[in-house]
Amino acid sequence: SQQGEEDPQALSIQEGENATMNCSYKTSINNLQWYRQNSGRGLVHLILIRSNEREKHSGRLRVTLDTSKKSSSLLITASRAADTASYFCATDAVEYGNKLVFGAGTILRVKS
Amino acid sequence: DGGITQSPKYLFRKEGQNVTLSCEQNLNHDAMYWYRQDPGQGLRLIYYSQIVNDFQKGDIAEGYSVSREKKESFPLTVTSAQKNPTAFYLCASSIASGRNYEQYFGPGTRLTVT
Numbered sequence: 001s002q003q004g005e006e007d008p009q010a011l012s013i014q015e016g017e018n019a020t021m022n023c024s025y026k027t028s029i030n031n032l033q034w035y036r037q038n039s040g041r042g043l044v045h046l047i048l049i050r051s052n053e054r055e056k057h058s059g060r061l062r063v064t065l066d067t068s069k070k071s072s073s074l075l076i077t078a079s080r081a082a083d084t085a086s087y088f089c090a091t092d093a094v095e096y097g098n099k100l101v102f103g104a105g106t107i108l109r110v111k112s
Numbered sequence: 113d114g115g116i117t118q119s120p121k122y123l124f125r126k127e128g129q130n131v132t133l134s135c136e137q138n139l140n141h142d143a144m145y146w147y148r149q150d151p152g153q154g155l156r157l158i159y160y161s162q163i164v165n166d167f168q169k170g171d172i173a174e175g176y177s178v179s180r181e182k183k184e185s186f187p188l189t190v191t192s193a194q195k196n197p198t199a200f201y202l203c204a205s206s207i208a209s210g211r212n213y214e215q216y217f218g219p220g221t222r223l224t225v226t
Contacts, residue, residue, distance in 0.1 A: 004154075030211040042116075042202055042217035043155075050212065088154060098210050099170070102147075102154035 003027065003096060004089045004103035012109045019076040021106040023089030024069075030092045032065060032072050033100065037086045046074075046087075081112040115139065116218035118203050123223045125197075133188045133221045135203035141216070143209040144186040148172060149200045149220075158201075161186055162209040190223065197225045 007022045023032065031050045035043040047063045049056045049072065056063050062075040076083055086107050090100040116137045125131045137144065143162050147155040157170030161180040175194025180186050186205075190197045200222050204215040 033214060035217075040200075040220070040222075042118075042219045043204075043215075045214040045216070048212065048214055092211050099157060099160065100215060102156075104152070104154045 003101040004091045006103045006106040010107040015112045019079050021074045023072045025091045027093045027095045033090045034074050035088045079110045081110050084110045118218035118221050125225050128192045130191050135186045137205045141205035143206045145204040146188045147202045
């Protein structure tokens with residue numbers, strides 16, 4: 001079963017535009033994390049947002065969490081070609097033994 | 113340089129052969145994980161270890177085995193019992209298991225079995 005699902009599956013934008021990716025999940029969570037994966041590489045942790053937090057920022061990244069809707073969004077502002085990658089949300093929930101459960105990801109392409 | 117190393121980057125094997133993927137970390141992390149990633153999909157947990165000499169099955173453990181004899185090392189063996197072993201394998205670690213810890217990933221090993 002897929003705990004976290006990202007939307008859209010793929011996104012193509014011009015350099016300088018903002019990119020928004022969404023993640024929906026099914027159960028109550030302890031935290032939600034976003035990771036980036038460049039093609040053929042390992043994942044890199046971006047942001048962790050706890051269940052009692054609503055918004056977090058890190059540089060050009062802004063993450064929001066709405067526990068009532070069981071959803072999160074990742075906003076990348078002023079995108080760059082180097083932001084081209086796959087982005088995954090991962091949820092940490094008691095129901096899943098406090099192990100991270102990853103979604104299928106959003107493929108972001110930033111055109112220069 | 114602190115981090116997680118996986119070797120080799122690419123691995124080719126014939127069907128019916130067991131193969132062992134290496135994962136080493138020098139981050140002094142207690143918890144280590146193995147994931148499998150298939151094209152266009154997210155990561156699925158194979159095995160994880162919360163402490164030395166202890167490990168648990170993840171969601172797709174059948175056909176795989178692990179050991180955790182040292183804190184730094186968590187090798188994964190893909191056995192001939194694994195029906196569809198061709199995939200990208202990722203190793204990760206975290207300070208501890210449980211809530212609110214981020215995971216650090218290695219660069220991955222792409223295994224092709226023919």
